[in-house]
Amino acid sequence: MFAPLRYAAFRRLAAGRLVNMLGNGVAPIALAFAVLDLTGSVRDLGLVVGARSLMNVLFVLFGGVVADRIPRRVVLVGSNLLGALTQAAVAALxxxxxxxxxxxxxxSAANGVVSALAQPASAAATPQTVPPELIQPANAIIRLGMNAGMIGGAALGGLLVAAVGPGWGLGIDALAFAVAAVAFIGVRVPVPKATRAGTSILADLREGWSEFSARTWVWVVVLGFMVLNAVLAGGVNVLGPAVANETIGRGAWGVVLAAETAGMVVGGLIALRIRVRRLLLLGVACMLADSFLLLGLALAPTVVVLVAAGVAAGVAVEQFAVAWETSIAQHIPADRLARVYSYDMLGSWVAIPLGQVAVGPIAAAIGTRETLLVLAALVVLSVIGMLSSRDVRRLQAGDATAANGTAMAKPADREPGHGDAAAPAEPPVRT
Known part of the structure; x- marks a missing residue:
């Protein structure tokens, strides 16, 4: 199960993403309560988090082109250093x-640009750090590390906000960016070769769009997550803290988010072992569980109910995450992978700012409980829509070598002596 950890580039990538997620676990809680402390307005909170999401949407295609043109290690290191600077500035304020x-x-908008540059490079680098036959366990290990970081980050964020205020949580996020940049220095993977010298950015984008649009299962799932991510961003990230502030408390909300990530860890362990031919079908069907936390917030906002809903959702979400990353890596050529990921991210994220900004006024108009129930129904409908596609239901896990031509880590990057017994070293859910 842990064979990918034999490869040095993979270990360093996994370590960097773990540290990223530790900071990312702290940051949403700290930022949410910083804004609520400042103005007490859910609308203002939606605007601040929506600004970051909007910049993600606007710049992610550019990030995909950059990651397919220049060494992905350079992109990862540079973007994390810029992320450290932006979050340090927020913490200082x-x-x-x-x-x-x-x-x-x-x-927040500047940090969104940085994230848009980093995420396609990070996702596309993973299959280049291990042999093709290890792509699924590599994705599962990456997710395990990220979720472990989220558990610690969410719990730490709740404690910091409750004990010393949100500013220190934002400072921890800035430090995490800097540490991750150091880890990414060691991620040495082949430089993309297929992008022709002298081609324009527009030509590269057209080539990426051809790869993306040629596969029905890709764009159907992305359309489904356009709705699903907008719903979760508004329901959990904006209304969630507001409901928690009036019911279970800030510290307990951090526990709920940590419980969801704990469920992801359990789900990651399951994904390491599971072997099914229709992996994507299983993953998409599991996303029905994402409605549980919204229903809990609407109907029974108690610690017990929300923790249980979070764990169940986390286990299910991880099945999809590993299924999706594995399917993409096995069926998309490596030299175009970052651009396909960028179209995936664009489609999946494009409605997030709308969800974050609109949910406050909608809740004010019809009530928070009613809004959360509507959002839960939209989760169910989006999953049914994805499952209605024959291509989604019938896609089978394939031979990564034949389908993808993914470049594995160079022999020099493999370091024996850190074998299967070694301990495993980041966006939505799929964000």
């Missing part, structure tokens, strides 16, 4: 009491 909504909007 909050800690000194000089934060304003316009400043937080600007810095």
């Amino acid at each position: 909050v800690l000194t009491g000089t934060a304003t909504i316009p400043l937080l909007l600007a810095l």
